[in-house]
Amino acid sequence: MSAVSRDGAAGAHDADALSIGWSYAAKRQMFLAALAAPALVYVLAIAVGPMVQGFLYSFDSYNLIRPASRHFVGLDNYLDLWRDPTARRALINTFAFTFGAVTLEFVLGLGIALLLWRDDWFNRIALGLLLIPATVTPLVVGLVFKALLSPEYGMLGYPLAELGLTSPRGLLADPQRALAALVAIDAWEWTPLMALILLAGLKSLRTDILEAAAVDGANASQRLRLIILPLLMPAAFLALILRMMDAFRVFDIIFVTTGGGPGDATDTLMIYGVKQGLEFFNIGAASAVSTVIVACILVVAAAFIGVLKPARNRNA
Amino acid sequence: MPDRDLGLIARRIAICLVLTVALAPVVWLFSIAYKPTSDIFASPPTFLFTPTWDNFRSVFRYFNLGALLESSLIIAIGSTALSLLIGVPAGYALARAESPRAVWLAYFFLIIRTVPAIATLIPFYLLMRDIGLLGTWWAVIILNTALNSAFVVWMMFSFFRASPVSIEEAALIDGCSDFGAFIRVAVPTVIPGLIASAIFCVMFSWNDFLYAMFLTKADTKTISVALLSAYGTKDISWGTLGALAHFSTLPIVVMMILLNRYFVQGLTQGVH
């Protein structure tokens, strides 16, 4: 209320007082700050509070089953994490999964985007249909692929095992291949989204540059390598960073297909963290895992920005 | 036949292959809804089965489908609308502020989306308890809005940065207010981007089951949470899952097919 009346009062003698008192640039900055304020305040009030609270739990020994014994333990949760070979393996698996999934999705997505580049009725319908996998809840995606890959009943798993292409136990029970199988499942669900963003990038390319290159005698692969890919950098940046952040937190599909097995082949940080938090109710340890996940995403994102930003600016 | 046509045909065949891979698992998921349990997992697998409506019957018997869809819709639409309402102006402000701090702020919003739920669920739960909204749609809407608006800010930041400033400047010189330039000049140029952001928000809220599971009650439960309850301890009620999946997936598919043109246009703008 008071903010409005103050603004009203300011508005009334805005012409003299403000234009004399403050430069236009300062006024503009204030206006922009006012536009940004609601979102900032909202996010700070609703999300940041609990997130900070969650972060602070990571310095406590805090189990919901024994709430009375909660106490400050400093960095112990982080040290325990570091000392636990399961957690270290989970960290490695998480990176391997993220790298594998994002790379595969990028390559396939780029191929699909190139196929769908032309804007015609066929491609528009195809694009709509192609996005369907992304609309299925990931938990259900995991259940479906566990069933399809079963060497006994699976439409995929049975013939693969019969032909000797996978171990008789099936892909998901093979320690050497289970993670790769999960990468493929993730790629099934998210490649279309990657393709969509890359397609948007392709469509924003100016056709005159490409035509000029074609006239100059550049062949298809040269055009792709020398012109399209560099110009596609901003779209690629968006697509890669979005997928990277989500792949790092992969949980549902692993939880229902392998539970982190066989052995520890598909244990990831999220699997580890959810187990601590929602199975053992060990909130302190779960929060430490959560912090590590955010830290890893930040590091990878920063590296990304570092590598891609120069390229992006060069082409801007 | 000219080369160009051959190329087109080859491309279309390739697209059909891609579509087959993308859709076959979904078709399988839907198909189990029409199979009796004993036919879902024949070994060796077979395409033959005796069609049945039993699974749909049990969905209608054990789930209040109308209420589930209502909750999902209200939460998805409510949180999307709120996210856009506060996220779009903020994205605009950060894009036009032209300061490195604004860019950092945009990334701060992005990071909010990456914090895993495991550490924050309990604090969120207690927060909703303290403001007395636990078990209501509002609890989920408020929380989804916090996460979605952070994402919207970041998306819209990119879209507004890509849209030209010159028209807004012309409008400002013509005596248009700052707010007028934002609403009447800048926003219309990013409508497709806005739709793209909205679709992302709707999809996130529609598919979310972790927050919805924690924060709703029996009568405010969403369909994604109901899907989870088809997955029990001893056994998975596969037929029920397949039948429920129809209702959880089809609304989003319809939306995708109707809106994907805007989606592409919107993204096209954002990544200039």
Next chain:
Amino acid sequence: MKPFIGWVASLGVGLVVGFGLAGARAADKPYEGMTLNLASQNDQFAAVLAAIAPEFEAKTGAKVNVDILSYPELLTKITADYVGHTKGYELATVDIVWSGQFAEAGYTVDLSDWIKRDAAEIKVDDIYPSLMASLGGYKGKQVAFPFAGYANVLAYRKDLYEAAGLKPPTTMEAFVADALKLTDKSKKVYGFVANGQKGPAVAQDWMQYNRQFGGSILDKDGKPALNSSANIASVVAYKKLFDEAAPPGAADYDWGGREESFRQGLVANMQTWSIGAADYDNPKVSKIAGKAGIMLTPSAKGQPQEYGIGGWSLGINKDIDPKKQEAAWAFIKWVTSPAVHKELNMRGAGSYLRKSEMTDPELLAKYPFLPVIATSFEHGDGDFRPRIPQYPELQDLIGSAINAVLVGEADPKTAMDAAQAKAETLFK
């Protein structure tokens, strides 16, 4: 001239009758207008429970909403409810293995005194002592009241045993030998199946077999003894069964895959919870209708005849006000009373509790395998999976170790030694 006095008199009578009726109504429906929310595991009893709850309302006035939840959903939602003191659920189904945790955390009302007080009404003597002790009972407390007892039984294929000229096994030695004999990999017929997927799935199945092989998770003092020689021997035997007698995919089976392999006719033997027993003869669900038998689980020679039991109890949220606790207790007494509980089972709940149910002619006619369950409960042991507060962590360590052994990532001794080392840190 009767006007005035007569009028007063009739008014008086009317008042008395009116109050009397009102009084009677209050006694009939002591919980009128009250609502009890029950968080129920999505097992077979859940739908039946939801269907029968209105009868309790008709009787007492209290409306019982049955919210049917999946296992992870149930556990996280009620824990949040208890920890946040949000009183969302007055009643909840409590898994047998949560007893220790609930006792330690004090989430639910200790029912011991009420059970003692109402013993005659409840007919406590009719409830199997093994169920009372393990479903909610923990170190002198009763954190929940037994509601749905499951017996671990051996489901086997009568036709396959007959064809091979074998008798179903009564000892573990015979069980292993038969499983190997009945396996013909070239025909895709297998003698054995159990859960192999990492996590609770493989841990729970192995713990069951482990006790039958003569192993034990905890030693006499209640401390973990995962790498005892008996336990390692049982891991070796379990792996041998997986390698030589189980469908290859079993290494990644959870409950769904395991049950499916039996119902599809791939396997000759499977230990399972009695709750699924009625399904095997239902041709809509099963391809082996009429061919399946249910019998007692075997034990190693020289071991006492003990049978694994599991199941669910009903707990009352400690945070709710006394009047509601009383109503919740009335509901528990009602739903576990002989007549109502029998009715639940007539409708297919598959959840047994009382000795009288096992000899009930109507139930027996419908479920001829009840004597097997009766014997299992008679000699039942609810601690095959130790119901201690550290159970979730222990289960996870076991689930990881056994799965690693099954897929050839670790040998039994190394895996169990490593699990033991970690388990010991939980008991400091």
